[in-house]
Structure formats: C-alpha cells, structure tokens
Amino acid sequence: MSEPPIAAIATAPGRGGIGVVRVSGRDLSPVIEAVLGRRLPARHATYGPFLAADGGAIDQGIAIHFPAPHSYTGEDVLELQGHGGPVVLQLLLRRVLEAGREIGLRLAEPGEFTQRAFLNDKLDLAQAEAVADLIDASTEQAARSATRSLSGEFSAAVHALVERLIELRTLVEATLDFPEEEIDFLEAADARGRLARIRDDLQHLLANARRGALLRDGLTVVLLGEPNVGKSSLMNALAGAEVAIVTEIPGTTRDRIAQAIQIEGVPLNVIDTAGLRETADRIEQLGIARTWAEAAQADLVLHLLDARQTDTAAAQAIERELDHRLAEAVPVVRVYNKIDLAGIEPRVERGRFVAAVETPGAEISTDTVPPVSSVWLSAKTGAGIDGLRRLLLELAGWQASGESTFIARERHLIALRAAQAHVEAAEAHARERAQQLDLFAEELRLAQERLNEITGEFTADDLLGVIFSRFCIGK
Secondary structure (H helix, E strand, O other): OOOOOEEEEOOOOOOEEEEEEEEEEOOOHHHHHHHHOOOOOEOOOEEEEEEOOOOOEEEEEEEEEEOOOOOOOOOEEEEEEEEEOHHHHHHHHHHHHHHOHHHOOEEOOOOHHHHHHHHOOOOOHHHHHHHHHHHHOOOHHHHHHHHHHHHOHHHHHHHHHHHHHHHHHHHHHHHHHOOOOOOOHHHHOOHHHHHHHHHHHHHHHHHHHHHHHHHHHOEEEEEEEOOOOOHHHHHHHHHOOOOOOOOOOOOOOOOOEEEEEEEOOEEEEEEEOOOOOOOOOHHHHHHHHHHHHHHHOOOEEEEEEEOOOOOOHHHHHHHHHHHHHOOOOOOEEEEEEOHHHHOOOOEEEOOOOOOOOOOOOOOOOOOOOOOOEEEEOOOOOOOOHHHHHHHHHHHHOOOOOOOOOOOOOHHHHHHHHHHHHHHHHHHHHHHOOOOOHHHHHHHHHHHHHHHHHHHOOOOOHHHHHHHHHOOOOOO
8 A cells, every 4th residue: 555645845944035845645636736727747847826726826836747756755746846935835835735635645754755765765775864964964075975975875885795795695505505515615715805805895984984974973072171271262263263252260161162163074063161170169160060071972172281381280180080081982182272472382292092094994992092192282373273173183083085985874883883793703703613604604694784774675664763753844
C-alpha cells in the first residue's frame, strides 16, 4: 500500500520574494486540476493563477509538475512557486490540502520529503543527511563539503570498500564450502594483501571523515585564566570584532560569552569565561563554577597567562586543576599574552601533541596526554594571533585537502571505527597459525554491515526516525 500524499511550505518562515508549496504523492491530478484549473505538462514551468475553491485567485505564480519516478521523492511532485508572504502561503497550503482531501493529502512531517527520496532509492542515507547539512552549513567550506556528500562522493567511497569486502568474503565462503580442498587459502587468494589494502583505504576514509565532521560540528575552544590576563581581548582579536567588554577592572567577565568564528573555513565556537581566582563575591563564584563546567566540555582549552609574570601561584593552581578536570585527550595551549609590554617576540612552541589527523590514516591515541603547546602573542596589537590560529587548526586535526573533503557526522565516524576494528580482528585471525576461516569470514561480514549503516542498506527504523525528524518541514 502506497503512502498518502503530503504537502508543506518548502521555504523558510517569514517574508520573501518567493515562497514554495510542495506536494508529493502517487497521483496528484485532483490537486493540480482543482488549484490550477487545468493539466500541466511534465517538467515545464507554467505561469498562471492559483485558484481558491470559489474560482478566485489566491495568488499568481509558477507551477511545475514532476511525474514519478523522475522527481526528488520518486513520487509525483507538484511545486507551486508564488509570492513569499506568510499569509498568502498559508492560504495556498490550506487550499492544496482542501483540494487533496479526497486522496488523503496531509501535512508533511519534518524531513518527510527527503525520507521518501531515501525510501524510493533516489538518495542513500548519507546523501539524505547531506541535504540537511547543506542547509545548516555555517561556512563556505562546510557548504562545499556537504555538496560533495550530496553528489555521492562519500557514498561512492563507502560502496567501493563494501564491494571489496564482498569479493573477499566470497572467496572465504567458497573455501569454507569445500574444506577437503587442501589449499592455503590465505596465500593463494592473497587474502592478507587484499585485507591490508582495505584496511589502509578504510583508515584514509576515516581520516577524511574526521575532517568532514570537524567542518560540520566545529570545535569548542574555551579561554580561561586569572582575571585581567586578556581573555576578552583575545576573544575580540580572534573574532575580529568587539564582542566582549574589556576593562582594567578584575572580574569584568562573570558569565560565559560565546562567539562563532571560522579559520580557513573551519567553524570554531570560542567561549570567554570568568577569571579564576579566590573570591567572596557570590556572583563571581557562580561564574567561576561555570568556567570549569565549560572547560570540562571543551574540545580545546587556551590557558591565558600574563607574559610578564608566568609562574604565579594562581597559574600553577589552574594548571593542577586542569590536569584534574580535563579528559586526557583534550589539548591545552598556554597562551602568554601582553608580549608588547614584556618586550618579547611572538612565537609558537608545539608540544608533541596527538592530533586527530596528523597524516592520512593517523589514529587518535587516547592513552597519551598531549603535552602542552605554547604561544606568545599580544591580543592588543595582534602580534602572534596568526600563529595561534594555525596551531588551533593543527590541534583540531585539520589538514587543508583541496576539494576532497566531504561532510560527515558522528554516526559515520562510529561506523567507520567499528568497521576498522572488525577488519583488524580479521587480520589477527589471518595471522594465526591455525587459520580460522569461519571467524575470518564473520569479521568481514560485520565490517560490511557497519559500512552499510552509513548509506542505509543496513539501518534500524528507529535511527531513520531520529535522522529525518531533525530536518525542517518541507524538506
């Protein structure tokens, strides 16, 4: 049984030059004839009035009919493009629903048009998610990467790995069916070599996906330190605008101030926090508590110090507290500010930190505490700010990779890491003296399933519901 037809306003709320009402379903001829008073040629823009029930015009605009299966959803799709006033669009939507009552036309749920495109094999799941990511992109680089995912670059890379796993599984399964054949399968079929190449390509894909996830989700950077070390000045310097109040009075910043910025297309959410010190002021104490709460949730922490007095008891206490409160893999950068007053040249000293992507295929080591990197700069004059920006990208694991990055989500990273673990387990079975081909084959099967989760060939219905519910209505 086919799904009932759906309709929604497909343009953003508010006033605009153009507004669109979209309809999708199995047969939309009753709606077309009632609202337009005539049939429409396929995939041609037709200008005319949109008719009310009494025959009067609700609006004048363009109507386009996309017959199935050559449409966005794979069903018949009707788009009515009129003027973008909220009232006229609501009138038009109400008229469309009224005209389609006999065929069960109803309002669309969030993401339901794209969900139907997925269910009708017009898009796979990674491409469907890229639709929402393209709409939500906060930087030009993120938008370009989402477009590449929508065009199928990410999916094609996943499918290529799946095909190679299937080929290897086929050889293994054939050997299991004929155990009497006295043949060293792993040597004869170059199974170890094939699996090693799959592992290397999977690592490269995971590295690229990490960059795509960084473009989508951004990086949370928390500024903390004693009062008057220049946290607000540094935030203003990074943002290129006066977003935080700067005074000589200690304790000026008492609550978090967040500012979204971008460096080379990578979004960063920079958070300025209350200065850390002993105080009897109840309001300031609350601000300090929030500072530590923000630090605990950060992807990266900048500990600001005055370059003229870097080894104070308060600074040492902050260092100890950072060691205690932060997760091991969270990088900390010591930022020595006010070098213009200390007579020091700007410079960057990089610790041997473990970056998310140092080379294609590199892994994050969660067992190593990243040694602290240091930056000497002046937030007031701007000296050394560019060095800090470059260091932030390095610590984030960002590598400029031309036009090869596609957008990715945390669920994609989880699936890729799980597939990688299964491939490594298969390699371990291949190295065993007594080759356990049944276990080898099972690990290959599990790796394939985890990769198929990315594109939707193997995905739970409840996960689909979560994914598409986060889309806007009309998309």
